[in-house]
Amino acid sequence: MEGDAPVCRKRRDPVAKIDLNVDGKAHVIDADPAMPLLYALRDDLGLKNPRFGCGLAQCGACTVLVDGVPMRSCVMPVESMTGRKVTTLAGIQKDGKPHKVQQAFIDEQVPQCGYCLNGWVMTSVALLESNPQPTDAQIREALTGLKCRCGTHISMLRAVKRAAQA
Amino acid sequence: MNIQVNRRSLLAGAGALSVSVVLPGGKARAAVFGADKRPPLIPQNLSSYVSINADGSAVCYWGKMDMGQGTDLGSAQMVAEELDLPIERVAILQGDTGTSVNQGGASGSTGIQMGGTALASAAAEARFQLVQMGSKHLNIPADQLRTENGAVISKADAAKKVTYGELIGGRWFDTQLEWNNQIGNALFVKGAGTRKPVAEHKVIGTSPLRRDVPPKVTGSGDFVVDIKVPGMVHARVIRPPVAGASPVSVDEGSVKDIPGVQIVREQAFLAVVAPREYDVVKAARQLKVTWSDVKPPFPGNAKIYDHIRAAPVLMKGGDKPVGDVEAAFRNAAKVIEATYEWPFQSHASMGPACAVVELKGNGEAVLYTGSQKPHFTAEGAAAMLGLPKDKVRGIWVPGPGCYGRNDAGDAAADAGLIAKLTGKSVRLIYSRADATGWDPKGPASVHKARAAIDKDGNVTAWDFGSKGFSRLDVNSNESAPHDNLAGQMTGVALKPTHIFNTPEESYGFANKRKTWETIPPLLDRASPLRGAHLRDPLGPQIHFASESFIDEAAFATNTDPVAFRMKHLKEPRDLAVVKAAADKAGWQPRTAARKQQTGDVARGQGVAYAQRNGTRVAVVAEVEVNVRSGKVWARKVTVAHDCGIIINPKQLTMTIEGNIAQSLSRCLHEEVKFNDKNVTSVDWETYPILDMVEAPESVEIVLINMPNIAPSGAGEGTMRPFAAAVANAIYDATGVRIRQAPFTPERVKAGFV
Numbered sequence: 001m002e003g004d005a006p007v008c009r010k011r012r013d014p015v016a017k018i019d020l021n022v023d024g025k026a027h028v029i030d031a032d033p034a035m036p037l038l039y040a041l042r043d044d045l046g047l048k049n050p051r052f053g054c055g056l057a058q059c060g061a062c063t064v065l066v067d068g069v070p071m072r073s074c075v076m077p078v079e080s081m082t083g084r085k086v087t088t089l090a091g092i093q094k095d096g097k098p099h100k101v102q103q104a105f106i107d108e109q110v111p112q113c114g115y116c117l118n119g120w121v122m123t124s125v126a127l128l129e130s131n132p133q134p135t136d137a138q139i140r141e142a143l144t145g146l147k148c149r150c151g152t153h154i155s156m157l158r159a160v161k162r163a164a165q166a
Numbered sequence: 167m168n169i170q171v172n173r174r175s176l177l178a179g180a181g182a183l184s185v186s187v188v189l190p191g192g193k194a195r196a197a198v199f200g201a202d203k204r205p206p207l208i209p210q211n212l213s214s215y216v217s218i219n220a221d222g223s224a225v226c227y228w229g230k231m232d233m234g235q236g237t238d239l240g241s242a243q244m245v246a247e248e249l250d251l252p253i254e255r256v257a258i259l260q261g262d263t264g265t266s267v268n269q270g271g272a273s274g275s276t277g278i279q280m281g282g283t284a285l286a287s288a289a290a291e292a293r294f295q296l297v298q299m300g301s302k303h304l305n306i307p308a309d310q311l312r313t314e315n316g317a318v319i320s321k322a323d324a325a326k327k328v329t330y331g332e333l334i335g336g337r338w339f340d341t342q343l344e345w346n347n348q349i350g351n352a353l354f355v356k357g358a359g360t361r362k363p364v365a366e367h368k369v370i371g372t373s374p375l376r377r378d379v380p381p382k383v384t385g386s387g388d389f390v391v392d393i394k395v396p397g398m399v400h401a402r403v404i405r406p407p408v409a410g411a412s413p414v415s416v417d418e419g420s421v422k423d424i425p426g427v428q429i430v431r432e433q434a435f436l437a438v439v440a441p442r443e444y445d446v447v448k449a450a451r452q453l454k455v456t457w458s459d460v461k462p463p464f465p466g467n468a469k470i471y472d473h474i475r476a477a478p479v480l481m482k483g484g485d486k487p488v489g490d491v492e493a494a495f496r497n498a499a500k501v502i503e504a505t506y507e508w509p510f511q512s513h514a515s516m517g518p519a520c521a522v523v524e525l526k527g528n529g530e531a532v533l534y535t536g537s538q539k540p541h542f543t544a545e546g547a548a549a550m551l552g553l554p555k556d557k558v559r560g561i562w563v564p565g566p567g568c569y570g571r572n573d574a575g576d577a578a579a580d581a582g583l584i585a586k587l588t589g590k591s592v593r594l595i596y597s598r599a600d601a602t603g604w605d606p607k608g609p610a611s612v613h614k615a616r617a618a619i620d621k622d623g624n625v626t627a628w629d630f631g632s633k634g635f636s637r638l639d640v641n642s643n644e645s646a647p648h649d650n651l652a653g654q655m656t657g658v659a660l661k662p663t664h665i666f667n668t669p670e671e672s673y674g675f676a677n678k679r680k681t682w683e684t685i686p687p688l689l690d691r692a693s694p695l696r697g698a699h700l701r702d703p704l705g706p707q708i709h710f711a712s713e714s715f716i717d718e719a720a721f722a723t724n725t726d727p728v729a730f731r732m733k734h735l736k737e738p739r740d741l742a743v744v745k746a747a748a749d750k751a752g753w754q755p756r757t758a759a760r761k762q763q764t765g766d767v768a769r770g771q772g773v774a775y776a777q778r779n780g781t782r783v784a785v786v787a788e789v790e791v792n793v794r795s796g797k798v799w800a801r802k803v804t805v806a807h808d809c810g811i812i813i814n815p816k817q818l819t820m821t822i823e824g825n826i827a828q829s830l831s832r833c834l835h836e837e838v839k840f841n842d843k844n845v846t847s848v849d850w851e852t853y854p855i856l857d858m859v860e861a862p863e864s865v866e867i868v869l870i871n872m873p874n875i876a877p878s879g880a881g882e883g884t885m886r887p888f889a890a891a892v893a894n895a896i897y898d899a900t901g902v903r904i905r906q907a908p909f910t911p912e913r914v915k916a917g918f919v
């Protein structure tokens with residue numbers, strides 16, 4: 001009945017000072033170096049997202065960008081974040097304005113519960129960075145593996161296409 | 167009424183509110199109307215449903231909540247309509263026992279059907295009262311007044327007007343409504359004010375955008391998991407490895423390296439708490455527990471249908487039979503019959519349930535929950551806290567999507583118990599395995615259908631029977647300890663309700679029988695396989711069977727499946743949805759499976775239809791079946807949908823799209839696996855759902871608006887016929903009749919041999 005990624009048992013310092021750069025701000029936290037980044041973001045920094053969905057890298061609810069690449073923060077040891085730039089869903093806005101992917105998700109009224117959004121939005125942001133005009137098949141491929149239990153898949157495809165046009 | 171009120175008492179009244187109310191501006195009132203304090207929050211009071219801010223905008227108070235389908239917005243639109251206010255000026259507060267009466271929460275797709283309708287009725291009365299006040303204020307008889315854009319205006323002279331804000335802004339209505347003495351979904355109230363005629367609708371039928379979307383998309387909104395209360399500890403539960411076992415001993419030393427960890431144990435209930443979240447994750451993982459030796463309780467998923475067939479019948483039911491079914495079968499030239507099977511399915515909500523219980527230190531507590539029924543859920547938490555129910559305020563905060571009774575109510579009761587045992591405020595979140603493994607399940611069932619056909623190829627009798635687990639092993643109403651794991655694990659005996667359903671349709675077969683039988687739950691105590699409401703309780707399973715069998719009957723009588731439905735359906739609205747879906751989809755009539763195959767890909771089209779509590783839905787699915795792999799792709803889906811008058815076409819469309827994707831997920835992938843000891847579907851690998859690469863290429867939705875028919879629900883209707891439409895399409899593509907869900911590649915391939 002294991003519900004989370006393996007806890008690292010090789011305990012060095014139980015608690016260490018760890019530097020984090022999140023949404024452009026520098027932080028120092030005291031934490032178990034093996035603790036997943038997700039808990040640092042939520043518990044130590046008090047950020048509202050990303051979210052815990054599985055703790056197993058299976059759903060994407062905890063997705064953040066690490067140096068621009070979508071990563072599942074529920075399985076990334078916080079110690080591996082030193083010197084890297086973490087961006088959360090709240091951090092992709094510019095000058096208080098939603099990112100174009102966020103705006104497209106709003107315009108298309110995508111979310112139902114919205115709990116899954118970190119994965120879909122952040123992965124779409126990264127996709128459009130590397131491939132600004134993706135085909136339908138490329139969008140599906142880029143988003144494969146992410147979960148949305150409310151079944152907003154159809155509008156998400158529309159939203160990513162809309163963002164690519166924006 | 168002409169009372170002088172001073173500003174101080176107005177302030178006191180406003181202070182008692184939990185919403186910000188702008189105080190009245192400089193304009194003096196000719197008379198002072200209403201109360202300065204909110205009258206008691208009881209169903210009879212108009213103030214329990216609507217109030218006017220000083221700026222003339224309105225707030226409505228909804229004892230339901232929206233799970234992301236925009237039903238709060240739709241209800242606010244209905245209120246705005248009756249109040250003659252633009253929708254931007256109507257706020258809706260939802261799911262808080264401190265601000266709204268119990269309207270049953272999100273339940274049975276009744277958000278608009280019952281929740282919105284009750285609010286609209288109250289709003290019509292508010293408008294009536296505003297006109298009465300306006301009449302006094304303007305000294306013009308009420309029948310010579312109208313309302314427009316938040317003001318009461320003389321019909322004869324538009325210059326003579328007074329705004330709602332000037333009349334009662336910042337104060338409270340102090341009149342009563344006629345209440346039907348029901349709480350929950352059925353609550354209804356009515357006053358002297360009557361609802362507007364459809365011809366005058368300005369807000370109903372438009373598509374304003376949802377207000378919860380921007381904060382969700384930009385990450386600024388709160389979910390239950392984001393709630394923090396002073397002094398709270400984090401908690402995780404520890405469920406038994408064999409269902410039904412309880413902890414015999416717990417090795418405290420196994421977690422002593424974790425700071426501040428505390429073990430919470432009461433009979434079979436076991437949890438850990440600690441000040442830091444990651445520490446409870448570790449503690450739950452590390453804690454060594456010796457469990458009692460119990461006989462493995464389950465048959466295993468491979469044998470579940472045999473188990474159901476052999477199980478004793480606890481309760482029988484059905485619809486009133488039509489004609490003489492037995493005689494028709496005796497006289498039949500041909501009888502066809504088939505059996506269909508549907509597995510246990512999990513809510514598998516996007517995030518495991520979370521609940522926060524805040525102890526106020528004065529014998530009161532607050533529950534923050536994502537449950538669909540916060541009024542009842544707060545009672546469930548109160549029971550575990552050992553507090554009277556009026557001492558626990560329940561506040562709904564968005565949680566991961568909830569489609570019936572998911573794990574949220576159990577989390578609330580667990581958190582209540584942990585708070586009681588530790589004396590601390592608690593934030594509990596389940597692990598993924600606690601959630602998928604131990605959430606209440608949509609029940610498994612078998613369905614047997616028979617049809618009698620005469621020598622001319624007419625269907626003369628129809629006999630449909632279901633046997634399965636009840637949909638209410640635990641009630642959706644989460645208020646009683648016997649319905650929650652925390653209660654069940656601390657010695658409260660189960661109290662299942664035995665209930666099943668029958669197909670909802672209007673086929674006019676001359677002889678017709680629809681029956682059901684329920685069987686006992688698999689375990690006599692807290693069980694990970696307890697039957698409960700999962701989005702359209704029993705609807706997908708029953709209509710998968712009944713609408714697949716309609717297809718079989720159509721082909722058995724050499725009739726095209728659409729033509730068969732058009733021939734036998736009796737209600738015009740049902741005929742209309744079937745026709746609309748068939749037309750839109752470009753239905754190609756056939757009297758046998760067409761088996762159109764190019765290379766490895768076979769293509770087919772299938773239709774199915776159902777009613778649901780007033781709503782009617784027809785689905786045409788167009789699938790591609792890879793005959794080598796057995797994989798099914800629903801390339802195109804067409805839905806025709808009639809749920810009476812449409813409040814918000816955009817949100818209705820989105821709701822139907824969500825139904826489509828979730829239905830597809832359930833019929834292609836979802837089956838709770840379990841061995842003799844426990845559920846083994848515990849995460850997204852072992853309980854897969856729809857992936858983006860499998861989403862349909864195109865979706866067409868035909869909304870049929872019925873302006874003169876009261877709104878019915880849209881949250882579940884499409885779930886009903888969906889699986890059958892896909893199964894019927896697979897048959898058209900391949901000639902293989904799939905009678906067991908989900909339609910996995912293995913199952914589809916097995917049909918080819």
Ligand code: FES
Pocket residue numbers: 051052053054055056057058059060061062063072073074075
């Ligand atoms: S919570 Fe990280 S992938 Fe699910």
Ligand code: FES
Pocket residue numbers: 110111112113114115116117147148149150151152516566567
């Ligand atoms: S919107 Fe609810 S899980 Fe995606």
